[in-house]
Amino acid sequence: xxxxxxxxxxxxxxxxxxxxxxxxxxxxxxxxxxxxxxxxxxxxxxxxxxxxxxxxxxxxxxxxxxxxxxxxxxxxxxxxxxxxxxxxxxxxxxxxxxxxxxxxxxxxxxxxxxxxxxxxxxxxxxxxx
Ligand SMILES: [Zn+2]
Numbered sequence: 001x002x003x004x005x006x007x008x009x010x011x012x013x014x015x016x017x018x019x020x021x022x023x024x025x026x027x028x029x030x031x032x033x034x035x036x037x038x039x040x041x042x043x044x045x046x047x048x049x050x051x052x053x054x055x056x057x058x059x060x061x062x063x064x065x066x067x068x069x070x071x072x073x074x075x076x077x078x079x080x081x082x083x084x085x086x087x088x089x090x091x092x093x094x095x096x097x098x099x100x101x102x103x104x105x106x107x108x109x110x111x112x113x114x115x116x117x118x119x120x121x122x123x124x125x126x127x128x129x
Contacts, residue, residue, distance in 0.1 A: 001047075006097040010075035013053030017043055017080075017092050022104035024127060025094045030112030032062075032069065036078060039094040039107065044126050048080070048090040084115070085124035 002021050007014040019041060026040040027033070033040075053072065060069040067084040071077060079096035083089070094105060111118040 002101060004092075004097050004101045005051075006079060006092065007051075008053065008072035008075050008077040008079045008096065010072060010077075012056045012074055013072045013077075013079050014051040015080060015092070016049045016051060017041065017090075017097075018047040019043060021101065022106070023094065023102055024106045024108060026108050026110040028110045028112035030115065033112060037095070038078065038091075039105075040083065040110075041092040041094045041097075042083065042086050042089055042124070042126065043092065044089045048092065050080075083124075085119055086126065087123070089126060 001018045004017050004019055005014070006017070023041055026042070028038065028040060032038075056073045057070045058073045060071065061067065064084060066087055068082040069078060070081045072079070077096065078093060080090050080092045083091040094102070
């Protein structure tokens with residue numbers, strides 16, 4: 001595990017996340033992820049630290065309301081959020097990680113459009129992302 005850093009476009013939201021240098025991320029076809037081009041690096045909550053920007057984070061929810069789509073109210077970028085599949089963790093947008101620490105990225109497709117079929121247990125597992 002190494003420490004990656006990242007954040008939103010304007011720089012108000014900044015975070016640290018512990019993950020391997022070679023990360024496994026998921027690309028989801030659901031209504032919101034496909035529009036934003038989000039790449040999910042999903043980690044348990046204790047591997048994510050918000051360094052700044054709590055005051056500018058705005059939350060958007062739809063459908064079940066379990067996912068908390070957090071975005072910067074100044075620049076509009078969703079750099080991390082609490083996903084429906086892992087409500088006890090965080091999904092970091094791999095596109096928002098700073099350059100220099102990610103050595104390799106494997107993109108795996110996930111079928112969020114048919115959420116109940118993708119997650120029959122009602123949630124996803126934590127993999128060694
Ligand atoms: Zn911002």
